[in-house]
Amino acid sequence: MRLHSVLRTTTKLLMPPIMLFALYVQFHGDYGPGGGFQAGVIFAVAFILFTLIFGPVRARRVAPAWVTTPLCAAGVLLYAGVGLVTMALGGAYLDYDVLAHTPLHGQHLGILLVELGVGLTVWAVMVSIFLAFVGRDTGALADEADTDTDTGADTGAGDGHA
Amino acid sequence: MPAAAPGGRTDAAMEQIIDIVLLAFMVVVAIAMIRLRNLYAVVMLSGIYSLLSASMFVVLDAVDVAFTEAAVGAGIATVLMLGTLALTFREERPPKRRTPLLPLAVVVVTGAALVYGTLDMPHYGDPEAPIHQHVAPRYIADSPLEVGPPNMVTSVLASYRGYDTLGETTVIFTAGIAVLVLLSGVTRRRQRRRPARGDESREARR
Known part of the structure; x- marks a missing residue:
């Protein structure tokens, strides 16, 4: 992947x-289509694209294991x-009305936080x-005998997106 | 969200044509996926299938669902499948020759039962259908006053059905941790027993 300068530059731009x-x-999920689930996937796509091109x-x-693994739990928590x-605050479980001075503001804040957790x-x-x-x-199969399955996830998947 | 079909008869006819074209494409892609033995092509076709169903959801005015389907089904799932293929095989093994009569009978009976079941269902896009008469009118009438966001899908997902979404997030978390444990366990075992790795990897693939 060292020579694919078009792919590398496009990735950096994208x-x-x-x-x-x-x-x-x-x-903006409150106002248009979208929400935490879609946002989390799209944000992950940026990292996956980076991985496909740069390994x-x-x-x-960029995303070490000590960041990603605890964050899996942090969202749910x-x-x-x-x-x-x-x-x-005296409400029922996940009843956002009590989070702010008016119920509507409370709902807005609650939805924002909850969607952030999902994302x-x-x-x-x-x-x-x-x-x-x-x-x-890359670690386990690098010196595997049968080379036809050995092209590696980054090259194999990279071809599909090239 | 129910389809709020605007416009007159031409719009409805246009929508029907788009529906039929999309469904026809989906059938063609599905048959191609069954026939092909090259798993690489099958993964690509499943991405196309997801994209077609996302277009289907757009026609139904369910943009939130379409968004998810396009991002997850056509995007992430395809990439993860390609990652799996890189670890295993690219060709499907040819099936063992058996008489297809029993599977055919099972499929035909199941399909006939499903078609029979749909005969009782309300017509496609019928505003009188029970699903449009149950809680949907209440959400449409009261959610701007009770919850606020203009996107009612967000109101329903995050507020009215907050427990469900919490459960879904927990499912994603659990599934992710399970996959991580499975993959990292295999890697560690492989590194410890380097000489015997050839046999073991073949076992792991089965």
Whole structure:
């Protein structure tokens, strides 16, 4: 992948808009189509594109395991935590009305936090799974005898997107 | 979200033509996926199938679902399948020759039962259908006052059905952790027993 300068340059150009679009989908989900789930997937796509072109080693430097694995749980905990906070404030579990001074503002804040939790978990899980697949291949199968299955996830998948 | 079909008869006819074309494409892609033995092509076709069903959801005015289907089905799932193929084989083994009569009978009976079941269902896009009379009118009437966001899908997902979405997020978390544990376990075992790895990897593939 060292010589594919067109792919590398295009990736560098595409990554910021993809991530910006993911953030837009995340935080504009109240007003247009979208939400945490789609935003998490789109944000993960930026990292997957990076991995396909620049390889799993450099991708792991951007998203190391000690970041992605805890974030898988952090999203769910944020979601469930919002429910606990509403209970502590005197409402029912996940009843966002009590989060702010008016019910509508409370609902808005609650939905924002909950969607953020969904987005975090989805992003972390997608990136972790993909990097686990790719990382496993480069380490374990590099000197495998049968070379036809040995082209590697980054080259194999990269061909499909080239 | 129910399809809020605007416009007159020409729009409805146009929509019907688009529906038929999309469904025809989906049938063609599905048959091609069954016939092909090259798994690489099958993965690509399944991405196309997801994209077609996403277009189908757009026609139904369910843009949120279409968005998810396009991002997950056509995007992430295809990439993950390609990653799996890189670890296993690219060709499907030819099936063992058996008489196809029993499977054919099972499929025909099941299909006939399903078609018989749909005869009782309301017509496609019928505004009087029970699903449009149950809780949907309440959401449409009250969610701007109770929850606020103009996108009612978000209101339903995150507020009215907050428990469901919490459950879904937990499912994603659990599935992700399970896959990570499976993959990392195999890697560690392989590294420990380097000499015997050839046999073991063949076992792992089965």
